Amino acid sequence: MNQIDSEDERFQTRYIDYLPARHQHKAESNSEENISKLKNKLNTSNEIHGNSDPRKAHLEPIVVMKLEGNDGYVIVAGSHRYQAYLLSNEEVSKGNAKRKVIPVHVFLGTEDEALLYSHQQDTKPNLPKDQNQLNTSAWIMVYGDNSALKELTRKEQATILDIKPNTLRKMVTAKNGLNNKAGKYYPNWKDQVRAMNNPSFEDEAINQEYDVVSYGLGKFMNEIYQDTFRQDKAKTKDLILRILEELDVKPEELAADAEDVECDF
Helix, strand or coil: CCCEECCCCCCCCCCHHHCCHHHHHHHHHHHHHHHHHHHHHHHHHHHHHCCCCHHHCCCCCEEEEECCCCCCEEEEECHHHHHHHHHHHHCCCCCCCCCCCCCEEECCCCHHHHHHHHHHHCCCCCCCCCHHHHHHHHHHHHHCCCHHHCCCCHHHHHHHHCCCHHHHHHHHHHHHHHHHHCCCCCCCHHHHHHHHHCCCHHHHHHHHHHHHHHHHHHHHHHHHHCCCHHHCHHHHHHHHHHHHHHCCCCHHHHHHHHCCCCCCC
């Protein structure tokens, strides 16, 4: 496991950070839930087979790739499975050996082929991408002239990317327009189209950043009300820091200001 470079995310094609704010939280929650299910599957496999050694329980092989200049292997498909193994190791009883070896398949091909493979794997069962994620992943490959798509017809490209032919046509149009005008690139293809058709899109994009803050703060207050965060101080602290970062407020400055404020709670 220590030969896998999980920090290199070049083949991770869910692109949660590029989703609209209202979809980000759901995507993050789905990922966390899927990792938890996979971890529980490892534990259940131990119980069913009566394995005293937790290292004997495995999930489907992770797909990895060896890249030039990288000492380890990069994950092409199976990031959630790898995270589940890490969590399972953390829960191993004291004194028991932790899992050091997991099954993998080594991907033999180009980086573009690996990127396309990753995109396709995330359309399978377990935790498929939603359409926003599929479109964003497809747009990044279209804009980047992914060589694995070049010999395919437009119809074949749409099929293999699992997007509508009309959506692919719009992406190609946006890419050609971007190349001709030398405009700003946006990783979300709908933003790209809007930017090309709306000169004031940049100002609107800034407003969308404030919407992210409002959404995060609103959700935080809602979950506080539902008592969700009261048992999870780490999650509470992380969200507060994220909100402060979006507002460009340093925690130490806020703490200094708070010392001068009288409060009943």
